[in-house]
Amino acid sequence: MKILSVITGIGYGHTIRQAAILDELKKQGAEIIIASYGNSFHFFEHVYHTLEIDGSQISEKKFEFKLFKTLFMNLKLPYYYFKNYFKLRRLIKAFNPDIILSDFEPLPLLMSKKTPHFLFFNFDPELYKEYLRQGHKKYFFQSKYISWIYKRARKISAPIVIPTFEKASSNEVTYVNPIVRPLPERSQKDLLEKLKLSKPPILIMFGGSHFSTNLLYKIQEILPQINEKFIIFTYKLSGESYKNVTFLSFKENFLEYLKASKAIITQAGHSTLSESIILKKPSLIFPIPNYLEHAVNSYWAKKKKIAVVKNPKYLTEEALLKIIQNFINSLPDMEKNLSNLNVKPNGAEQAASLIIEKYKSLKQELDK
Template identity: 25%
Template sequence: MARILYTINGEGLGHATRSRYLIEQLQQRHTISLAAGFRAYHYYKKLGLPVFRIYCSRILYRGPSVRVLDTLVRNVFTFLLYGWISLISLWIYALRFKPDIIISDYEQLGLLVAKMMSIPSINVDNQSTITRCTYALPRQYALRRNIVALANYNMTWPATYFCATSFIPFPVKPEYKHNTFVVPILLRKEILGKKPLPGKHILVYQTSHTFDMIAPLLKCIPERFIVYPSPRESIDGNLHFKRFSETAFVKDLRASKAVITNGGFSLISEALYLHKPVYSVPVRRQYEQIFNAIQVQRAGYGEHHDTLTVASLKSFLRNAPKYERNLRRFTKAGNEELLKIIDALIKKSVR
C-alpha cells in the first residue's frame, strides 16, 4: 500500500471527471489525499470527498476565441500574487501527509511539490501526446504547436513519468520512450461499458458562451437539438436548452445522432466511444482543441471546422452515416490498461 497525493487541474471539468475513476480504483488498495483547484475542487467537494484547495491557472475567452495575451498576463500575475503561496501551502500539506508518490492530472503544483520532496510523480493527461508523440501536422499550425509545447513543458516538466491518453495510437518519440506511455481514452464510470442508443437528436455542447451566435444557425436545420450547458431550461423551436446534469447529459449523449462541440478531449472521447460522429469547432487559438479536431477528421470519425455554418453542418449530417460506420472499429477504453501501468509505476517507484 502506498500513500498517494493526487492533484487535479481545475480548468474545465474534464480533468476532474476522468480522474474520479482512477481515484476510486486506487483507493481500494492505497491511501489517497486529494488536492484540486477551481471547478475540480468544487466537483469533489460536491461529492463529499475531502479535498485540499489549490491555485489553478485559467483560460480566458472572448466569445469563441481564447484571449491569449490576457490569459498569459492573468496567470503570471495571479501566480505571483498568490499562486506561490498555494505552492508552499501544498508543500506543507504534503509534508504532513507524507506521500510516497504524487499523481497529477495536468496539475503543475503537485509535480513541483514532488520535485521539492524528491519523490516520484506521474502526470496523467492527453496534452502530452502533442509534445511527446510523433504525428503529421498541417504547416499553418506549426507556430501554435510550438507555443503550446512550451506551455505543456512548463506545466509538466517535473514529472517522473507521463501517461498520455489518446483516441489515436500515436507512437512515442524515441527520446521519451523510457518514461512515456500512450494509452486509449480514459472514461468516467458513467460512460464506461454503456451502449449507444438509437439517435433521436443532435447534442450540442459549448463551453465558451456562444449560444447567441449558434442558435440562429441551428434553427435553419430541420433537426432537434439539445444544447448544454444552459443557465436555464427552455425550448425555442427545435432547440432544447438544458442545465447541466450528469445523469441527463449521459442519457442525451447515448441517444444522440451526432455531437456538435468545441474540441475538448473528454467529450470527444465519450462521443467516439459511443459511436457518435463529431462536428468539432475548436475554440479559436486553442491549439489543443484544434489538434483534437484535426485527429477526429483524419480518422474519419467526424469533421473539423473553424466556424459553424449551415452549409457545413448539413454536409456533416449527410456524411454522418459514413462516420458512424468508421466508428464501429472504435471500441476500446484505456481505463484498465492505464490502471495497470500506474500500479506498475507505483510498485517500481515505492519501496
C-alpha cells in the first residue's frame, strides 16, 4: 500500500495528527512519502521520504490572526500553487500512490482524481452551527474557505475525516475520536521520578507559532509570584530557568511531562487540547483572536467547564496574575468535569482503518 500525505506546514497540530495516523499505517507495511513545508517538512524529513513544497504564511508577529495582512503576505500563493502542482504531479507519476491524504492542503484534491483521497481537518461543521446559534462571531471569510475545501473533497468523493471530542450526526463527514500520539504508560508518580520533578508542575505550551511571544514575555514576569512549579516549552524563544520556572525546548516526550503535570496553559489548537483532555488535565486557554478554529475549540471547552478561556489581547501583568491564580483555584472543579468525559484516544487507529478498508476494497475491485 503506497500512501502520499500532503500536509500543511503551519503550526504543529496537523503534523502531529498525521504522524499518529502514518505510524499506524506503517505498522501495516505501508510505503509512505510526505509532501509539505515549514514545520511539517522539518518534522518529517528524517522520518520518511519527504518532498519540500512551498506553502502559505500567516501574520503572526502579534497575538492575533489578521486576515487581510495574511492575504497580503500570500500574494505569491498562486505562483506557489502552480509550482507545487507540477512538483506533486511528477511525484504522483513516479510514486503512483494507492491513497492520497491531505491534511488541510487543498491542492491534492485537484489532482489525480481517479486515486482515492482522504481529507483530514478538525473543523466540525455541526459544532460550528451550534457555536453560531449561541450568537458568536461568524468569521465569514474563514468559514467560506473551509467550506470550499470541504465541497471540493465531496466533489471527488473524498471522505472528510474529523477528529472530535463529541460526535454529532452527519452524513457529510466521518467522525473519529481524537487523534493523538501514543500516550505514556507509566503512572504520574513514576513519571515525576523519571523526569526528576519534585511535584506536578503547570506546563506552558503555545505550540508551533510566534503568536504567543508577547504573551509569554508577560507571563514569565509574574510566575515567580505564584507558589507553583512551571515548565515552559518554547518555540524559537530561549529563556533561562530561574526560581520556580524551567525553560525547555520542544521534546519528543512532551506527553510524559503533560501526564506528570497538574494543568496546562496553552492556546486552543485541537491537538494539544485533545491530549490535555485525554490525560484529564485542566487548561487555561488563550485562543488566537480572530481565528475560527481556536474560537470553536474554546467554545466547546468552556461549555464543558474543563478549561478557563481568556482573550489574550491587552492583558496587563496584574490581570494575568489574577487569571492564573483563579485558574489554579478552580482546578478541582475542572478535574471533576474532565473525569466525567468519556473521550477515547484511538482516533489514529480509526483513521488508519478507514484508509486500509478503502485500499482493500480498491484492490478487490482490481482483482475481479
